[in-house]
Amino acid sequence: MPFFQPSILSLFYTDDGPNTTTTPPLLLLHGYLCDSHDWSAQIPALLTAGHRVLALDLRGHGRSTAPPPPYSPHIFAADILALLAHLAIPAVVLVAHSMSTITASILAVEHPDVVRALVLVHPIYGIVGPALGSLLEEMRGEPAQAPEIAARFFAAGMERDGTPAWVRTWNRRRALGSGPEVVVGCMAGLVALDGTVTGQGAEAKGYMRRRRAPRLVVSGVELALAWERELGLKEGDEVKEVKQGTFLHVVEAAVVNGYIIEWLKKIV
Structure with a gap:
């Protein structure tokens, strides 16, 4: 049954591939207003490479239910911990995109035993800031129009000239x-979370440096790549550049898949 129902919440997920104790499963986490279909180009490749692959729709997204607010990376993290407990999975490799790179990092800092490694695709924790505050004010001023405002935000900031029309x-x-x-x-x-967990201030830097799991970062944003290097790269950490906007794992799936699979061979 691909639904997990803690209390009033129903979370949709898929779980495919071998159930082995030799390597940790991969848990794929999507971005803001997206869903686990975003990983449709990664799941077959990761399964072919021999991994057990879970893909989750976060609360309020995709086929999961949308309970009343609040919504936050910490709440998403709590849902993930509940799902892993339900499935009796002690540790995973988190493969996260955009908004979920914050949730994945929170889990790596606050629940390090659960996170064997991090794959962070288009991480945003170092590049969010005052612009999101202005966007939030606009949404709160016209809440009924918030989906349209978000759609314009996607078009203006998350796409590139090479982003396919589909x-x-x-x-x-x-x-x-x-x-x-x-x-x-x-x-x-x-x-x-701006200034404490996210952003480029000293407190956020200190928080992100508490991550101990090895990490692969794939991004096309120079500011984000520079921030990863500023945070420091440990043995096993890698940074890869793919210039295709926020949805680089969709547009350049073969390239991103290759980076992930080859890195996982060295880490897990």
């Missing part, structure tokens, strides 16, 4: 189909 259409329709409470709630959850 990806643009897919992202716009998902944003428009999201509930206003989810759209605003997730943005509020991100803004609340």
Whole structure:
């Protein structure tokens, strides 16, 4: 049954591949107003490489239910811990995109025994800031229009000239189909972490440096790549550049898959 129901919440997930104790499963986490379909180009490749692969729709996203707010990376982290306990999985490799790179990092800092390694695709924890605060104010001023505001945000900041038309259409329709409470709630959850967990200040830097799991970072944003190097790269850590906007793992799937699979061979 691909639904986990802690209390009033119903979380959709898939679980494929070999159930082995020799290597930890991979748990794939999507970004803001997206869903686990974003990993459709990664799941077959990772299964072929021999991994057990779980992919989750976060609360309020995809086929999971949308309970009342709040929404935040810490709440998503709690849902993930509950799912892993339900499945009796002691540790995973987190493969996270965009918004979920914050949740994955929180788990790595606050629950290090659960996180064997981190694959961070387009991490945003070093590049969010005042712009999101302004966006949140606009959404709160017109909450019914929040999905449309989010769709414009996707088009303006998350796409590139080379982003295929189908990806643009897919992202716009998902944003428009999201509930206003989810759209605003997730943005509020991100803004609340600015300066402590996210951003480029000393406190956020200190927080991110508490991650001990090896990490692979794949991004096309120079500021984000520079931040990873500023945080420090330990043995096993790698940074790869793929210039295809926020959805680089969709647009350049073969390249990203190759980076992930080859890195995992060395780590797990």
